[in-house]
Amino acid sequence: MLAQVLFLVLLAVASYFAFKRFQFIKRNINLGHDVQVGGDKSERWKTMFRVALGQGKMFNRPIAAILHLFVYVGFIIINIEVIEILIDGLFGTHRVLSFLGPLYSFLIGSFEILAILVLVGVFAFLARRNILKLKRFHMREMTAWPKNDANIILIAEIFIMSAFLIMNASDLLLQEMNSDHYHKVGAYPVSQFIAPMLSGLSEGSLIFIERFTWWFHIIAIFCFIVYLTYSKHLHIILAFPNTWYSKLEPAGTFNNLESVTREVKLMLDPNADPYAAAPATEGPQRFGAKDIFDLNWVHLMNAYSCTECGRCTSSCPANQTGKLLSPRKIMMDTRDRMEEVGRAMDANGGEWKEDGKSLIRDYITEEELWACTSCNACTESCPVNINPLEIIVDLRRYLIMEESKSPDSITVMFNNIENNGAPWAFAASDRDNWRNS
Amino acid sequence: MSQELQVKTMAECLANGEVPEVLFWVGCAGSFDDRAKKITKAIAKILQHCQVSFAILGGEESCTGDPAKRAGNEFLFQMMAMQNIAVLNGYEVKKIVTGCPHCFNTLKNEYPQLGGTYEVVHHTQLINQLISEGRITIKDGGEFKGKRITFHDPCYLGRGNNIYDAPRELLSTLDAELVEMKRSKANGLCCGAGGAQMFKEAEPGNKEVNVERTEDAIEAKASVIATGCPFCNTMMTDGVKHFEKESEMVVRDIAELIANAADL
Numbered sequence: 145m146l147a148q149v150l151f152l153v154l155l156a157v158a159s160y161f162a163f164k165r166f167q168f169i170k171r172n173i174n175l176g177h178d179v180q181v182g183g184d185k186s187e188r189w190k191t192m193f194r195v196a197l198g199q200g201k202m203f204n205r206p207i208a209a210i211l212h213l214f215v216y217v218g219f220i221i222i223n224i225e226v227i228e229i230l231i232d233g234l235f236g237t238h239r240v241l242s243f244l245g246p247l248y249s250f251l252i253g254s255f256e257i258l259a260i261l262v263l264v265g266v267f268a269f270l271a272r273r274n275i276l277k278l279k280r281f282h283m284r285e286m287t288a289w290p291k292n293d294a295n296i297i298l299i300a301e302i303f304i305m306s307a308f309l310i311m312n313a314s315d316l317l318l319q320e321m322n323s324d325h326y327h328k329v330g331a332y333p334v335s336q337f338i339a340p341m342l343s344g345l346s347e348g349s350l351i352f353i354e355r356f357t358w359w360f361h362i363i364a365i366f367c368f369i370v371y372l373t374y375s376k377h378l379h380i381i382l383a384f385p386n387t388w389y390s391k392l393e394p395a396g397t398f399n400n401l402e403s404v405t406r407e408v409k410l411m412l413d414p415n416a417d418p419y420a421a422a423p424a425t426e427g428p429q430r431f432g433a434k435d436i437f438d439l440n441w442v443h444l445m446n447a448y449s450c451t452e453c454g455r456c457t458s459s460c461p462a463n464q465t466g467k468l469l470s471p472r473k474i475m476m477d478t479r480d481r482m483e484e485v486g487r488a489m490d491a492n493g494g495e496w497k498e499d500g501k502s503l504i505r506d507y508i509t510e511e512e513l514w515a516c517t518s519c520n521a522c523t524e525s526c527p528v529n530i531n532p533l534e535i536i537v538d539l540r541r542y543l544i545m546e547e548s549k550s551p552d553s554i555t556v557m558f559n560n561i562e563n564n565g566a567p568w569a570f571a572a573s574d575r576d577n578w579r580n581s
Numbered sequence: 582m583s584q585e586l587q588v589k590t591m592a593e594c595l596a597n598g599e600v601p602e603v604l605f606w607v608g609c610a611g612s613f614d615d616r617a618k619k620i621t622k623a624i625a626k627i628l629q630h631c632q633v634s635f636a637i638l639g640g641e642e643s644c645t646g647d648p649a650k651r652a653g654n655e656f657l658f659q660m661m662a663m664q665n666i667a668v669l670n671g672y673e674v675k676k677i678v679t680g681c682p683h684c685f686n687t688l689k690n691e692y693p694q695l696g697g698t699y700e701v702v703h704h705t706q707l708i709n710q711l712i713s714e715g716r717i718t719i720k721d722g723g724e725f726k727g728k729r730i731t732f733h734d735p736c737y738l739g740r741g742n743n744i745y746d747a748p749r750e751l752l753s754t755l756d757a758e759l760v761e762m763k764r765s766k767a768n769g770l771c772c773g774a775g776g777a778q779m780f781k782e783a784e785p786g787n788k789e790v791n792v793e794r795t796e797d798a799i800e801a802k803a804s805v806i807a808t809g810c811p812f813c814n815t816m817m818t819d820g821v822k823h824f825e826k827e828s829e830m831v832v833r834d835i836a837e838l839i840a841n842a843a844d845l
Contacts, residue, residue: 204768396741397690400662401655405695408659432653461771461794466787515784518651518776519736524767540653554652557780561657565643566609567780575607576639578618579588579625 151233151362158366165373169448172486176441183392191529196387201527205455208272211265215301218262219380222255225308229362239315242329249331256312256334259305266301273298280454285473290452293375300371304364311357313338314350323347326354382449383528389442390529395520398537403431404545432541435502436482439538446530447479456522456532462515469515471522471532477507478535504539513539514551588625590639591672601636603628603707604674606688608681609644610811616818617680617811623840624680624704630845631716633707635678641668645687652777659695662687666697676700678707680836682738682810683775689742703738705748705809705835712754712839719754719842726756730838731803733762733794733817734769735810748809751835755842757805762797770794772816779812795820798830806832 194200199216202209228241242248273281273294281294312335318326332339342350372378379386391397410416433439456471457463463470481503489496504510516536523531543549550558557567565572594601605628611621628635646661669677677699679685689701711717730752738744745766752759764770773783773790783789795817798806806821808814817832833841 394686394690394742396686396737398650400659400691400694404655404659408656408663412660412663431655459768461773461790462784462786464770464788465773465783465790465793467784468786469784511784514781515786516776517736517771517773517778517790519771520740521736521768521771524740537651537653541655542653544653545656550652551781553781554777557648557652557777558654558657561644561646561649561661565661566613567644567648568609568613570613572640572643575612575642576588576590576637578607578612578621579586581618 145236148234148236154363154366155230155233158369161370162373165370168486168490169373169378171489172482173441173444173448175437175482175485176439176444177437179440179442181389181442187392188388191390191392192384192388195390195527195529196383199527201525201529204525208453211268214258214261214265215269218258218265218305221258222262222308224251225255226362226365229358229365233362238325239327239329242327248329252312253331253333256309256332259308260334262301263305266298266305270295270298280458283454283457283470283472285470285476286452286454290376290476293377294452296371297375297377300364300368304361304368307357307361307364309335309338310342311354311361314342314354314357317342317345318347318350318354321347321350323351376451379449379451379528382445386445386449387529389445391523391531391534395523399534401431401541430542431545432543433535433538434504434542434546436478436485437496438542439478439503439535443531443535443538444478444482446532446535447475447482449528450475450479450530451528452476453527455525455527456530459521459525461517461519461521467512467515468509469512471536474508474512474532474535475530478503481507504542508539510543510549513543516540586622586625586629588629589636590641591636591674592639592641594636595672599634599636600673601634602676603633603635604669604672604677605635605637606645606677606679606681606684607637607642608679608684608811610815611680612642614811614815616814620811620814620834620836621680623834623836623845624678624708626840626845627708627711627717627836627843628678630843631711633711638668638672643668645684645692647683647687648777648780650687650691651775652780658691662692662695662697666692666695669697669699674699676702678702678704680704680811682735682741683812686737686741703742703744703747703809705738705751706744708836708839709747709751712751717839717843719756719839720844721756721842724841725805725833725838728757728804729760729802730755730757730805730807731760731762731798731801732765732807732809732835733772733798733813734766735808735813736769736771736775738809739769740767748807748835751839752807755838760801760803762801762803764797770797772810772813772820774812774816779815789820789823791816791820792823795824799824799826804830805838806830807835807838808832809835 202212231240232238272278312332315326316332316335316339319328430438436444452472454472460471488499513536518533523533560567560569564570607621610617643665644661646658650658677688682703685701685703732748732752771790772794806817808817814832814834821827821830821832
């Protein structure tokens with residue numbers, strides 16, 4: 145009974161902290177302005193099933209994709225086991241789902257095999273990060289927390305999976321001893337090989353090991369649920385809405401700012417009524433984005449969905465040629481600024497007080513922004529359809545339209561287009577000279 | 582059998598009471614850049630040879646606003662877009678072929694919302710269609726017969742608009758060996774000119790993007806780098822010069838390769 149109460153308390157505490165964090169994240173995402181997400185809904189579902197559930201884009205890099213698939217499928221399937229643990233924990237039962245008979249044996253057996261595959265994946269990932277030192281995991285934005293975050297998750301996975309297998313091994317031995325409560329059930333294709341290591345132990349010790357690993361396993365999972373919300377690992381949840389809301393138009397399409405359309409129409413159309421009331425759906429007052437408030441909420445959700453894998457950065461032409469730009473850093477900066485703003489708001493009773501900082505300059509420099517070729521390599525390579533390019537362009541728009549700040553040669557190009565209708569200073573009347581040359 | 586090129590402007594057509602089926606959107610590079618003008622002429626020769634009813638805007642054409650938009654100047658972009666749309670709608674243009682993937686992308690994807698809806702095709706798509714209709718015959722691959730040709734995907738044609746096949750189908754009609762660079766199609770590497778980079782110095786780094794890309798072509802042992810974009814053409818040509826490989830490699834637009842092979 146005491147155990148059940150303790151379990152309930154732990155569950156409640158974990159749920160409370162996770163819930164608070166999810167509320168915080170949701171509020172932060174909603175700091176972005178609204179955006180019309182139109183298009184064919186069935187197309188959106190298809191994208192989500194293909195890219196998030198089906199891991200469609202992961203397989204462009206097959207080795208990482210297969211290792212990731214182990215961990216991904218392992219995570220989803222082994223969660224069925226967590227349902228059983230929750231019921232057992234709350235009601236004091238033991239292996240409550242065992243009435244499923246052969247199906248139960250099949251389930252436990254597959255969890256064990258998946259657990260081993262997860263361990264294979266996790267060790268390989270640790271090696272790629274820390275021994276092989278893949279370049280994309282060791283760039284300038286991948287120090288301190290981002291670096292530790294990845295390793296903490298991987299090591300936690302090792303503990304969780306090991307506890308699960310040792311728990312099963314001790315349970316198996318107790319079943320063979322006909323110990324009370326440990327009725328014969330399940331199939332143990334992996335832990336049967338761990339059992340011999342524990343076979344000399346007394347029934348009491350085995351029960352202790354079984355109980356300890358059971359509690360360790362579930363407490364680790366509770367901790368993980370809370371940890372998740374502070375971590376890049378949030379992608380396991382946000383990958384789904386993130387792909388659903390991702391852009392359906394051809395990647396080359398940039399949105400046309402409606403606020404600008406109104407202004408341009410007033411300039412060009414002699415019949416426009418300058419005193420006409422602005423439409424009810426008044427957008428943000430600023431052209432382009434200076435801070436997270438000027439981005440839309442999908443951009444901000446993108447930032448929380450990023451798992452910092454660095455595929456975008458490793459395929460970015462600017463980054464590959466030594467420029468400062470890293471699309472991954474654009475997303476990480478956006479998230480870090482959101483967290484900073486969110487914490488400041490919480491400390492100030494939920495109200496935002498200007499802190500004199502902004503996403504541009506304090507986080508993302510002009511040099512980074514001006515290195516982008518808008519080639520879409522980053523958006524193409526992102527396994528969860530994050531779009532760093534839209535943020536880059538919105539920040540450029542702010543620089544140009546609010547601060548009139550651009551590299552000199554870009555200013556010359558603008559002037560040429562405005563005066564000559566071409567980015568170079570040629571006369572429009574010479575446009576068709578090629579016909580006679 | 583070089584025919585004399587006779588290209589009319591929309592204004593000239595209107596004066597004669599003619600209504601061309603297709604508007605050839607030449608683009609700024611194709612109008613003013615000496616190298617790109619050759620591509621423009623190749624496209625025009627192919628259209629004329631196939632008796633496509635087409636015209637250009639001539640002095641009435643303006644920048645689509647693409648480089649302004651990519652650089653963040655949405656005002657300038659929309660001003661250019663609305664002026665161009667007024668001209669295009671004034672001539673009741675239905676179909677446009679562009680010589681540049683940037684113009685193509687902008688006209689096709691960004692103009693409709695501003696009131697300019699047209700059927701827009703890139704020149705590789707139109708030429709591919711003309712060949713499949715049998716309206717142009719490739720003689721014997723011309724001077725590029727048997728050469729190793731690699732296609733550099735322009736970002737705004739490939740990733741930007743998912744057009745990977747039309748240019749490759751065109752190249753396969755040449756009697757040449759088509760080879761892919763290690764990064765191609767959706768994984769293709771940019772030439773370094775997009776996003777208004779063409780009009781500025783590159784930011785500090787340890788290499789130029791076009792040099793990195795030209796290395797891919799050298800590694801593929803290509804003797805012809807085929808492109809479908811005047812800016813890629815410039816960048817790749819500069820890349821070849823950087824490695825002093827001008828005697829071993831040439832950079833050509835697909836339209837030029839086809840015009841050459843068809844002896845136009």
